[in-house]
Amino acid sequence: MKKLQVLGTGCTKCMTLAANIEVAAKELGIAYELEKVTDLKRIMTFGVMLTPALVVDGVVKVVGKVSTPEEIKPFLV
Secondary structure, three states, X not given: OXXXXXXXXXXXXXXXXXXXXXXXXXXXXXXXEEEEEOOHHHHHOOOOOOOOEEXXXXXXXXXXXXXXXXXXXXXXX
């Protein structure tokens, strides 16, 4: 099971990224857990200074961008 995290304050961009992650994961048919991390101190532990960000299994993959489902898929396989 993939652990997917969206780092951000809960803004519209963060919610859009979360929705795109879910679309990508469902289209690939992978098992996943999606967590939304909104605590700024916790976000900073990832070394992220721009949000939204995508973290896959503890590794930051996207920072400061709302990626499309197609852009996200390569990170999930």
